[in-house]
Amino acid sequence: MSEFQKLYQKHEKRLDGSQLLLRAYKSALYHERWKKRNIDVKELKGYKGLKEVPFTSANDLRIAWENHSVEDLILTETVGFWYTTSGSMGNKKWIPWTYGDYKLAGVATAHILMNTLSPTDRVLTIVLPPPFISGTMPFKLLENTGNLGTPVEILAFSPEYVQDGFGLLLKRPPTAIVGTPSITLRMADEVAINTPIILKARAEMEKSMKLRVAAFATKLKKIYPKNIFKDMKYGFFGGESLDPFRKAIEDKWGLEAFDIYAFTEGFGGGYECKEHNGMHFPSSHAIVEIIPDKELEKEENDPEYHPDAILITEAEKGLTGELVLTDFKEAMPMIRYRVRDAVKVIATDDCACGEDSVRLKIIGRTDSVINLGIIRLSAIIFDQLLRKEFKKGKVKLWEVFVSREKYKPKITLTVEPEFTNNEEEFKKELFESLHGFDLFQRGYDNGLFVFDEIKIVSELKHEVYGQGKSRLVRYHQNFFEEVKF
Numbered sequence: 157m158s159e160f161q162k163l164y165q166k167h168e169k170r171l172d173g174s175q176l177l178l179r180a181y182k183s184a185l186y187h188e189r190w191k192k193r194n195i196d197v198k199e200l201k202g203y204k205g206l207k208e209v210p211f212t213s214a215n216d217l218r219i220a221w222e223n224h225s226v227e228d229l230i231l232t233e234t235v236g237f238w239y240t241t242s243g244s245m246g247n248k249k250w251i252p253w254t255y256g257d258y259k260l261a262g263v264a265t266a267h268i269l270m271n272t273l274s275p276t277d278r279v280l281t282i283v284l285p286p287p288f289i290s291g292t293m294p295f296k297l298l299e300n301t302g303n304l305g306t307p308v309e310i311l312a313f314s315p316e317y318v319q320d321g322f323g324l325l326l327k328r329p330p331t332a333i334v335g336t337p338s339i340t341l342r343m344a345d346e347v348a349i350n351t352p353i354i355l356k357a358r359a360e361m362e363k364s365m366k367l368r369v370a371a372f373a374t375k376l377k378k379i380y381p382k383n384i385f386k387d388m389k390y391g392f393f394g395g396e397s398l399d400p401f402r403k404a405i406e407d408k409w410g411l412e413a414f415d416i417y418a419f420t421e422g423f424g425g426g427y428e429c430k431e432h433n434g435m436h437f438p439s440s441h442a443i444v445e446i447i448p449d450k451e452l453e454k455e456e457n458d459p460e461y462h463p464d465a466i467l468i469t470e471a472e473k474g475l476t477g478e479l480v481l482t483d484f485k486e487a488m489p490m491i492r493y494r495v496r497d498a499v500k501v502i503a504t505d506d507c508a509c510g511e512d513s514v515r516l517k518i519i520g521r522t523d524s525v526i527n528l529g530i531i532r533l534s535a536i537i538f539d540q541l542l543r544k545e546f547k548k549g550k551v552k553l554w555e556v557f558v559s560r561e562k563y564k565p566k567i568t569l570t571v572e573p574e575f576t577n578n579e580e581e582f583k584k585e586l587f588e589s590l591h592g593f594d595l596f597q598r599g600y601d602n603g604l605f606v607f608d609e610i611k612i613v614s615e616l617k618h619e620v621y622g623q624g625k626s627r628l629v630r631y632h633q634n635f636f637e638e639v640k641f
């Protein structure tokens with residue numbers, strides 16, 4: 157039996173030994189929904205018992221948050237840290253982690269990075285500040301690599317602060333980077349703009365001829381981060397899929413890129429090893445299941461249908477479906493949480509790196525979300541914004557097409573109006589309505605995506621799927637593949 161199989165045997169014992177389901181049942185997040193299904197929670201044993209309880213969605217989290225006090229939701233007396241997600245619907249989800257939860261996750265992350273890094277490495281982290289979970293990462297990384305006896309040097313910046321920190325980076329060049337792919341790629345452009353300015357300023361201050369020559373030289377050829385940070389070796393990327401950006405980042409930064417999968421709601425992340433063949437899901441404190449595509453289809457045709465999921469240790473190579481996670485967090489354990497990421501099982505055998513856990517690849521989303529990488533906009537919100545009362549027209553049908561302009565996601569909105577008495581003015585009203593939604597506004601104003609012109613057509617034909625349902629969000633066939641630049 158493989159180590160991975162043994163781990164899942166231990167997980168099953170832990171499930172019963174810690175009475176995870178019985179404990180979770182006390183939380184308002186689960187109580188009503190489980191009661192409705194007439195489940196005798198005391199009788200649930202092992203993985204068979206776990207399969208009896210319904211899945212949990214982001215929407216369930218939101219409803220529970222709106223209708224209950226924190227005390228009804230959490231299972232512990234105290235909380236260590238409150239994390240948030242930006243939330244595709246605009247309203248925030250707040251996720252409580254205890255100090256114990258925080259410590260467990262930190263140790264796991266440090267172990268993963270130290271597979272590749274050594275104590276002499278200097279890690280540049282470009283992460284969103286608290287209350288986003290990534291905000292605690294730089295500190296956790298120092299603490300936990302330190303606890304392992306191999307502390308690494310951390311150069312930590314929020315995306316807004318990178319420019320101010322540039323002088324430090326030139327004097328103390330990083331050897332590894334941790335961040336989101338799109339921001340790291342965008343930073344490559346900023347490096348090209350800033351380097352000549354900074355070198356020139358330093359040359360004047362230090363009266364250095366060498367620097368003056370260097371500043372002049374950077375004007376003559378296009379510079380990339382790899383020309384500046386010559387010791388850069390590795391990059392670890394999370395928050396969005398790495399694949400579309402991998403080659404561009406590796407080329408511009410001169411590094412080997414690794415994909416990392418983590419999410420705010422709980423444990424159960426994954427990481428890529430040196431083999432670069434999907435992500436390992438070692439899951440020391442979480443149970444991974446996959447809802448196969450054909451079960452998802454049945455659910456699509458009958459929303460009352462309760463799809464069956466396959467435990468990851470029983471999944472075969474090539475299986476595609478939706479990722480489901482159950483974790484052993486203390487304050488608010490996630491029980492059968494649907495992350496809405498579509499995955500493919502890439503390998504189930506032993507890996508050359510020495511790890512034998514299953515390797516998965518994220519291949520898309522299973523909900524109707526306008527996925528712009530780190531920004532995800534709900535199609536439901538889009539619909540509400542486009543169906544408001546406007547002076548210059550009324551929307552009958554709409555469709556969003558997501559493609560790319562260089563590496564940035566590009567949205568093209570096509571609208572079939574019920575009527576319009578001034579197309580140009582109507583387009584302005586539509587855009588203003590979308591721009592009033594704070595997630596859209598932040599993404600648009602910060603240049604995280606491109607908004608193409610709005611197209612007004614007399615007849616919009618939706619792509620039809622399933623039982624005559626129409627698709628409001630379409631992706632360019634290459635959207636999830638490598639970007640060209």
Ligand SMILES: [Zn+2]
Nearest residue numbers: 429507509511
């Ligand atoms: Zn491996």
